[in-house]
Every structure is written in structure tokens, then in C-alpha cells.
Amino acid sequence: MEYKVFTPPLQLKDLVQCFWTLESTHDEVTPKDYFLMADSCPEIIFQYNEGFRTYSAQSARIRFQHSIHDRFTVGKKVGFFGVRLYPHAVSQLLRMPASEVVNDVFDFSDLFREQGTDLADQVYSSVNTLERITRVSDFLSKRAAVNQVDTIKYFVDQVIKSTGQVDISSMQRESGLSVKQFERRFKAVAGFPPKYFARIARFQGIKDRYSSSQFQSMTSLAYSCNYYDQSHFNREFKEFSGVQPLQYFKLPGQENTELLKPGKNSSNAIEQRQFNGYLPCGWFV
Numbered sequence: 360m361e362y363k364v365f366t367p368p369l370q371l372k373d374l375v376q377c378f379w380t381l382e383s384t385h386d387e388v389t390p391k392d393y394f395l396m397a398d399s400c401p402e403i404i405f406q407y408n409e410g411f412r413t414y415s416a417q418s419a420r421i422r423f424q425h426s427i428h429d430r431f432t433v434g435k436k437v438g439f440f441g442v443r444l445y446p447h448a449v450s451q452l453l454r455m456p457a458s459e460v461v462n463d464v465f466d467f468s469d470l471f472r473e474q475g476t477d478l479a480d481q482v483y484s485s486v487n488t489l490e491r492i493t494r495v496s497d498f499l500s501k502r503a504a505v506n507q508v509d510t511i512k513y514f515v516d517q518v519i520k521s522t523g524q525v526d527i528s529s530m531q532r533e534s535g536l537s538v539k540q541f542e543r544r545f546k547a548v549a550g551f552p553p554k555y556f557a558r559i560a561r562f563q564g565i566k567d568r569y570s571s572s573q574f575q576s577m578t579s580l581a582y583s584c585n586y587y588d589q590s591h592f593n594r595e596f597k598e599f600s601g602v603q604p605l606q607y608f609k610l611p612g613q614e615n616t617e618l619l620k621p622g623k624n625s626s627n628a629i630e631q632r633q634f635n636g637y638l639p640c641g642w643f644v
Contacts, residue, residue, distance in 0.1 A: 409434025
């Protein structure tokens with residue numbers, strides 16, 4: 360399969376992490392299953408081929424940030440166009456607390472009504488990826504311009520950037536809010552309470568750290584991510600992925616576990632690497 364990642368336009372750089380596509384290639388054997396892992400970020404996913412058999416060949420949905428894992432049966436031909444958002448995008452685009460929709464998936468048209476249905480039709484009829492990006496970017500820019508983001512977003516961003524390795528108490532004191540106020544507003548933006556959200560961010564950071572460094576053992580990897588011990592590491596990894604670390608990391612070619620980082624300065628810059636089955640929020644087997 361071909362996996363490509365595109366830089367969002369400048370006006371969306373604080374809302375969208377990236378656009379991405381995943382498509383079947385000729386004369387390849389498509390994986391049978393996809394294993395979803397916990398993810399701190401929501402995604403809009405337009406499926407225009409068989410993709411996951413749980414959904415119709417043409418479907419548009421939003422998978423919100425989640426702490427659960429799941430398994431999907433993969434069709435014979437895969438075609439996805441995705442929009443990876445930052446956590447605060449939920450409250451900014453939908454004007455509702457993210458905590459009300461975590462661990463859930465909604466049809467795009469159910470959330471955005473006629474406008475959502477029209478956008479999905481435009482995406483399906485687009486002749487190429489750049490046209491899809493333009494249409495979705497216009498839609499998101501208009502929606503985002505209407506609503507202000509809670510300033511607590513700053514602290515949510517800090518948790519993501521540090522892959523969960525932050526002092527939550529220090530963040531709360533810096534905010535000038537009481538403990539309860541800080542937790543309530545953080546949860547409304549991120550979807551989860553601060554400490555739990557940090558655990559998910561740390562879990563996601565494990566894959567990037569493994570792919571970019573050399574570790575002699577899972578124990579050394581666990582300590583590098585500030586887990587108490589190997590047991591703590593194993594228990595939390597399985598909670599968010601459904602498998603033990605060795606079951607995930609024994610699979611070949613870990614260089615793609617890190618989200619592809621397109622060029623920073625050019626609009627819709629693209630990067631492509633040989634796809635080995637790994638996405639930021641799961642993997643194909």
C-alpha cells in the first residue's frame with residue numbers, strides 16, 4: 360500500500376496535523392486485519408474503496424480521540440483520505456466538549472448535516488488528492504473561524520509535545536486555576552482528564568522513541584519513557600493497544616511508526632516512505 364502525508368495550508372497549521380492517503384497498489388496482497396490503538400488525536404476519514412468492511416465503500420466519519428483498542432477486517436481494495444487533527448479541533452469545530460464524544464465514531468453527515476454530506480460528495484468526486492485537500496481545507500477554515508479556542512489548549516499542546524512527560528501539578532499552578540477548574544477545562548478540550556491524557560500521549564511516544572533510537576531491551580525502553588518498571592510498561596501498553604509490547608515490536612520495519620513529517624515551509628508538501636503496515640494509531644497485519 361502507498362502511504363502519503365501532506366502538510367496542511369498555513370491557515371490550518373494549528374488545527375490540522377496533516378492530511379494523509381492510504382491506497383492499495385497493484386499486484387499486492389492486502390492485509391486481512393487492522394488493529395486500532397489508543398490515540399490522543401481525532402481524525403476525519405473518508406473511505407472511497409472497500410477499506411474496512413465495517414463501513415460502506417463510500418463513507419465519511421470522525422474517529423474521536425480514544426483510549427480503547429479495536430480490530431477491523433480489511434477489504435480487498437483500500438482507499439482512504441484522512442485528516443489528522445489536534446485534540447482541540449473537536450471543541451472548536453463542533454462547539455461541544457471533547458469529553459462528550461471520546462471513544463466514539465460518528466458519521467460525518469450526522470455531525471455537520473447537509474454541509475457534511477455535500478463535502479463528502481465533493482471528496483468522493485475529486486480527481487486527485489490536492490483537490491480533496493483544497494475542498495476540506497475550505498470547509499475546516501470556515502468552521503474554525505467561527506469559534507474561539509479555550510486558552511487551556513496551550514497546556515494540552517504541552518502534553519502532546521512532551522509525549523506525556525510533564526508535571527501536571529506544575530501546569531495547573533501555572534494556569535492560575537484551581538485543581539477542579541483546570542481538570543474540567545482540560546478535559547473539555549482534550550477529551551480526557553490531564554493525567555489520563557498524558558498516559559495516552561506517553562504510550563504514543565513509545566513507538567516514536569523505539570523507531571528513532573537503539574534499545575538493548577524492552578526494559579531500557581520502558582525506563583526511557585519514565586515507566587516504573589517492565590511490568591508497568593507491559594500493563595499500560597496492553598491496556599492501550601490490546602497486545603504485549605513484544606507482540607507489536609517484533610513486527611519488521613519499525614521506521615514508519617513515527618508520523619511522517621512533511622516539509623514545514625511549503626504548502627501541501629508531501630512525504631512518502633515504503634509502507635510497512637504502521638500508522639500513528641494502529642497497524643495492519
